[in-house]
Structures are given as structure tokens and as C-alpha cells.
Amino acid sequence: MAKEGRIFGFETRMIHAGQVPDPQEGSRAVPIHQTTSYVFFNAEHAAQLFDLKQYGHIYSRISNPTVAVLEERVASLEGATGALATSSGMAAQLTALLTLLENGDEIVSSNHLYGGTTTQFTYTLKRMGNTVHFVEPDDWDGWERHIGPKTRALYVETIGNPQGSIPDLERLAQLAGAHKIPLIVDNTLATPYLCRPIEHGATLITHSATKFLGGHGNSLGGILLDSGKFDFGRFPTIAEPSPQYHDLRFFDTFGHYGFLMKARAVTLRDVGAALSPMNAFLILQGIETLAVRMDRHVQNAQALAEYLSAHPLVEYVNYAGLKNNRYYERAQKYLPKGPGAVFSFGIRPPAGKTAREAGKEFIEALQIFSHLANIGDVRSLVIHPATTTHAQLSDEELKAAGVGPELIRLSVGLESTEDLIWDLDQAFHAVSG
Amino acid sequence: MGPGPGISCSIRLNTSLTPEQKKLYQDPEVVQHVLNTARNVVIYGLSSDPQKASYFVASYLQTAGYTIIPVNPKGGTILGQKVYTSLREVEAPVDVVDVFRPRHEVPHILDDAIAIGARVFWQQLRINDLESAERARQAGLISIVDLCMKMEHGRYSGGLHEAGMNTEIISAKRTHRWL
Numbered sequence: 118m119a120k121e122g123r124i125f126g127f128e129t130r131m132i133h134a135g136q137v138p139d140p141q142e143g144s145r146a147v148p149i150h151q152t153t154s155y156v157f158f159n160a161e162h163a164a165q166l167f168d169l170k171q172y173g174h175i176y177s178r179i180s181n182p183t184v185a186v187l188e189e190r191v192a193s194l195e196g197a198t199g200a201l202a203t204s205s206g207m208a209a210q211l212t213a214l215l216t217l218l219e220n221g222d223e224i225v226s227s228n229h230l231y232g233g234t235t236t237q238f239t240y241t242l243k244r245m246g247n248t249v250h251f252v253e254p255d256d257w258d259g260w261e262r263h264i265g266p267k268t269r270a271l272y273v274e275t276i277g278n279p280q281g282s283i284p285d286l287e288r289l290a291q292l293a294g295a296h297k298i299p300l301i302v303d304n305t306l307a308t309p310y311l312c313r314p315i316e317h318g319a320t321l322i323t324h325s326a327t328k329f330l331g332g333h334g335n336s337l338g339g340i341l342l343d344s345g346k347f348d349f350g351r352f353p354t355i356a357e358p359s360p361q362y363h364d365l366r367f368f369d370t371f372g373h374y375g376f377l378m379k380a381r382a383v384t385l386r387d388v389g390a391a392l393s394p395m396n397a398f399l400i401l402q403g404i405e406t407l408a409v410r411m412d413r414h415v416q417n418a419q420a421l422a423e424y425l426s427a428h429p430l431v432e433y434v435n436y437a438g439l440k441n442n443r444y445y446e447r448a449q450k451y452l453p454k455g456p457g458a459v460f461s462f463g464i465r466p467p468a469g470k471t472a473r474e475a476g477k478e479f480i481e482a483l484q485i486f487s488h489l490a491n492i493g494d495v496r497s498l499v500i501h502p503a504t505t506t507h508a509q510l511s512d513e514e515l516k517a518a519g520v521g522p523e524l525i526r527l528s529v530g531l532e533s534t535e536d537l538i539w540d541l542d543q544a545f546h547a548v549s550g
Numbered sequence: 551m552g553p554g555p556g557i558s559c560s561i562r563l564n565t566s567l568t569p570e571q572k573k574l575y576q577d578p579e580v581v582q583h584v585l586n587t588a589r590n591v592v593i594y595g596l597s598s599d600p601q602k603a604s605y606f607v608a609s610y611l612q613t614a615g616y617t618i619i620p621v622n623p624k625g626g627t628i629l630g631q632k633v634y635t636s637l638r639e640v641e642a643p644v645d646v647v648d649v650f651r652p653r654h655e656v657p658h659i660l661d662d663a664i665a666i667g668a669r670v671f672w673q674q675l676r677i678n679d680l681e682s683a684e685r686a687r688q689a690g691l692i693s694i695v696d697l698c699m700k701m702e703h704g705r706y707s708g709g710l711h712e713a714g715m716n717t718e719i720i721s722a723k724r725t726h727r728w729l
Contacts, residue, residue, distance in 0.1 A: 122560050123558070133721070134720055135711065137708075137719060137723070137724075138722065138723070138724040140725060165609065165613065168600075169606075170613075171610060171709070172704050172709025172710060172712050173709065173712055174712060180713065185712050185713075185714055188714035189714065189715065192714070192716035193716055193720075196563075197716060198563050198564055198715065198716055199713070199715035199716050201714055345563055345564050362601075363601055364601060365601045366601070369603055370602070370603045370606055372564075372675050372676065372698070373563075373564045374701075374713070374715060377713075377714065377715070
């Protein structure tokens with residue numbers, strides 16, 4: 118029987134990729150290597166490890182055996198050449214940018230982003246001497262206009278937050294390719310089960326693994342992946358000599374692993390945003406059921422979006438799974454299994470109430486949805502930005518930020534569909550009653 | 551030395567070869583066989599600069615237990631080994647000729663490799679002279695193209711995995727892995 122050539126499916130890889138049972142102990146579950154450091158065989162071995170001339174663990178800020186299983190597993194699921202896990206999704210994207218950018222460099226980014234990312238790009242990167250130009254994801258003139266000689270990457274989210282927008286990944290990848298810069302895609306809301314941006318030409322992928330990958334709301338984590346297909350041979354920070362390693366040229370020496378080796382051996386080592394082995398273990402537990410959970414998340418999200426779009430107290434629903442949504446066709450192309458399970462809708466206030474008041478009352482009346490600032494949990498979650506994360510903004514400022522006072526964001530969990538609809542229904546009654 | 555008994559897997563990432571060419575020049579079982587059985591490895595074009603890729607590969611393979619035989623017209627000593635100025639001068643039996651030279655030099659390196667009776671002709675990552683690859687095969691050599699011997703050893707011995715890379719190995723078998 119021919120053994121070679123078998124290409125294993127997504128579900129097989131979400132359970133097995135990255136872990137071959139260890140020869141010494143044979144542990145079947147992924148062992149938790151709760152250790153800071155690793156014993157050298159001798160001084161020469163240590164020197165070779167520090168010189169990157171041998172593979173192997175030195176210190177858990179740089180790499181760890183449990184974390185390595187997570188890295189290879191997500192790399193397999195995304196079709197990436199490798200991965201680097203970090204302490205959070207914010208750390209993953211910052212690690213990517215710190216590896217690519219020098220002082221004075223720029224990126225162009227979609228403006229449909231998670232708020233924390235917008236803040237990181239606008240303020241923290243600016244303080245480090247980098248400029249981020251924001252454009253509407255479908256404004257092609259805008260993308261072109263902002264790409265200049267200092268532009269080092271394009272940045273976009275697979276499913277824009279909270280507008281639920283779906284960018285044209287292939288066109289963006291072509292644009293990035295034409296300018297010989299990588300396209301970075303935050304694939305958190307889709308997960309590799311619903312969309313694999315590398316298959317559409319993306320170079321670097323980031324995730325908040327805290328969300329659907331882990332899926333149980335118990336652990337922070339992030340991950341950065343490289344397709345291995347982008348030619349970093351002329352990309353300054355990867356191709357030019359790195360003084361931290363005796364002028365090592367990461368692309369020359371490590372080829373398609375050059376970006377990730379530099380991200381690990383220089384950026385992560387210096388920044389210190391490493392993932393703990395315990396969190397890696399918990400996120401891996403989540404990934405083992407990713408496909409099963411995502412199918413159900415999407416099924417529940419679709420049912421709730423349809424229920425909401427027919428409700429008289431709802432002004433709009435931003436979910437690309439609805440046929441009348443402007444991103445429906447694009448979602449069919451890029452996310453054929455469903456456009457995720459996080460979406461927003463606008464509450465229509467009954468007479469005598471403002472949208473802000475109606476939103477607040479609605480949230481407070483919910484019994485099953487948890488009111489908190491996270492997404493991608495088995496539990497259904499809800500937040501009303503106007504009275505929480507964005508409470509200090511006026512109605513006009515809210516609208517300018519793309520988050521009107523009527524906007525409520527849901528992250529649909531895995532509870533019984535009828536119970537979730539029941540909960541929304543009784544909360545609407547509380548608002549209108 | 552070699553990484554131990556074979557692991558069956560399909561390796562698809564990071565190559566310029568077509569699926570048909572991969573079957574001829576990148577068969578995972580053949581690569582594992584080479585890694586397991588080779589002892590003397592010529593590093594053709596080994597640089598004395600410790601930050602060059604050839605030096606990384608040579609020092610890694612030496613630590614893994616292979617005897618490395620440098621070939622470089624400059625001569626001298628690298629990694630404690632005598633540097634031969636020509637492949638034809640190498641006295642020891644040669645298992646692998648691992649080529650770190652530009653593509654246009656590959657045909658004459660192959661002539662020498664055939665002349666000294668080398669068993670394996672290995673063109674490093676991003677070196678892919680397919681005509682020479684085919685000629686090596688016809689001459690009875692094992693012919694490997696566009697792969698890094700260090701990365702391949704690391705793939706099957708666990709090191710590549712430790713660096714967070716996608717080895718593409720999927721297996722529930724408990725196997726011995728030697729370094």
C-alpha cells in the first residue's frame with residue numbers, strides 16, 4: 118500500500134498537526150512543558166544555539182515545546198510555512214510590524230479594524246516613528262494613493278469589525294504584490310476553518326488566538342504566520358545584515374524561514390511578549406474542536422441575523438450571511454462556510470427613547486448573553502459600545518468612528534438556538550414595554 | 551546522524567518544482583533514506599564566513615554526526631576539516647555532494663561527482679538545474695533538487711518543529727528519532 122502522498126484533511130490536522138508522540142514518554146495529550154529554560158549538552162552546544170546554528174530551545178521567552186505544537190498546528194491549518202506564538206493578538210501584530218518596519222517606514226491599512234488595533238497603529242506606532250495610513254477597504258484609489266517608497270505592508274482584517282465588511286483579498290494581494298510588499302491579514306474572526314487568506318495571496322497572517330481558536334474564553338494568546346511565498350530577498354529588515362547576530366542576513370541564511378526566524382530571534386526575544394505554555398495547551402484544546410464549533414457558531418449566527426433582520430425594533434444587521442448584505446457575494450467567495458459569528462446590528466429606539474438608552478436597556482435585559490468586552494467564546498457575548506468602550510464620545514463622534522449610538526455587537530456562542538432567540542426577544546420586549 | 555525509521559508524509563510547501571518533478575527529486579522517503587545512510591557529505595562551495603548559509607548547514611551536519619568534506623578553490627581549513635580545492639581530489643568515499651554554487655556551475659560539479667562515484671547529488675534550496683538533476687538520475691545517482699539538507703534533517707529529527715515551522719508531518723505513531 119502506497120503511504121506517501123496522502124494529504125490529510127483539515128479536521129485531521131486540527132487534531133494531529135504539530136505533535137508526533139514523543140519518543141521518550143509516548144504522551145498522547147500535548148505535554149505542558151512548564152519550564153523557563155533548557156539544559157545545554159555542553160558549552161559548544163550552547164554557543165551553537167545562541168548563534169542559531171542548531172535548532173533547539175534555550176529559554177521560553179524565545180521558544181517552548183508546548184508552544185511549538187500550537188505554532189506548527191496553526192501553521193498547518195493556515196497552509197503557512199511556520200508560525201510564532203505570542204502572548205496576545207495585539208502582540209502578534211506588533212511583532213509582525215516591528216520585524217518589518219524601520220524608523221520612518223509606513224503601512225497602509227483598512228480602517229475597518231478592531232478598536233485596539235486602530236489605537237496601536239495610531240498612537241504606539243507613531244511614537245516609534247511609523248505612519249499608518251487608513252483607507253476604506255474598497256477605496257482602491259485610496260490604497261494606491263497612500264502607497265509610497267516607504268510603504269512596507271498592507272494590512273486588513275478578513276471580516277472587518279464592527280461593520281462586518283469583507284475585503285477583496287485577492288485584489289489586495291495583487292496590489293501588494295505589484296509593489297513588492299507583503300499583505301498582512303488579521304484572520305481572527307474567520308479562523309482558518311472559514312477562510313485561509315494565504316490561498317488568496319496573503320503573506321502574513323495574524324490571529325488573536327484568544328478568540329475562536331481557543332474558543333472558550335479562558336486564555337489570551339496570539340499567533341503570527343508566514344506563507345513562505347513572499348520574496349524577502351530585497352526587503353530591508355529581513356535581507357540586510359542584522360547587527361544582533363554578527364550581521365547575519367536572515368533571508369540569505371534561512372530562505373523562506375527568514376522572516377519568522379528574525380521575528381522570533383530578534384523581535385520576540387527583545388520584546389518579551391511570549392505565550393505561556395499553559396495558555397498554549399488550553400488554546401490547543403480549543404483547536405482540536407475548531408471545525409465542529411465553527412460550523413455551529415455560524416449556524417447560530419445566521420439564525421440570529423435572520424431573526425434580527427425581521428424584527429421591528431432593528432434598523433439594520435451587518436452580517437454578510439444575509440442575502441441583502443452588500444458583502445454577501447464576496448463572503449460566498451472567501452467564506453463559503455459562513456462569514457463568522459460576530460456581527461453588529463442597530464437598535465431602533467421606541468418613541469420617547471434615545472438609541473443610547475434603548476441599547477443600554479436592551480443589554481441589561483439580556484439573560485443568556487454575557488455583557489463583556491471579548492468575542493469568540495462558546496458563550497454568547499454582547500456589548501453596546503456607546504455605553505461602554507466608547508461612552509465618552511458624543512453621538513456625532515460615535516458615528517464618525519463607525520459605531521453609532523444604536524450599534525450593538527454580538528458574538529454568537531454555542532447555546533441552543535431557540536434559547537438565544539428567546540433571550541433577544543424578551544430583551545426587545547423589555548425595551549418596548 | 552539520520553533521523554531514524556521513515557515517517558510517511560506529503561511535503562508540498564516551499565518548492566519551485568512541479569508535483570511530477572517533486573516525485574523524482576524530493577521524495578520524502580528517498581530524502582529520509584539519504585539522511586539515514588549517508589556519512590561523508592561534501593559541502594561544495596563551503597564558505598569560511600560563519601554567517602553564510604553553507605557554514606550554517608555544514609556546522610549543523612557536523613554536529614549531527616556527519617563527516618563534512620569542504621570543497622572550495624580557496625583551500626585551507628574550515629570547521630576543523632581540510633578544504634579540497636577540487637572534488638576530484640577527495641580521497642574518502644563520498645556519499646553526498648551538497649551543492650552551494652550558482653546554477654551555471656552545477657553541470658561541471660556533476661561531472662566531477664559522477665567521476666568520483668558519489669552516491670547522492672544534492673542541489674541546495676533555490677538551486678534547481680533540472681537538466682543536471684535528470685543527468686544525475688540517469689547516471690544512477692540519487693538526485694535531490696531545491697531542498698536544504700539541514701532543513702530536511704531538522705524536519706525529521708524534530709528541530710524544525712522546535713523552531714515553530716510547519717514540517718507537514720502528520721502521524722500518531724510513536725517513533726524513535728535519533729540525532
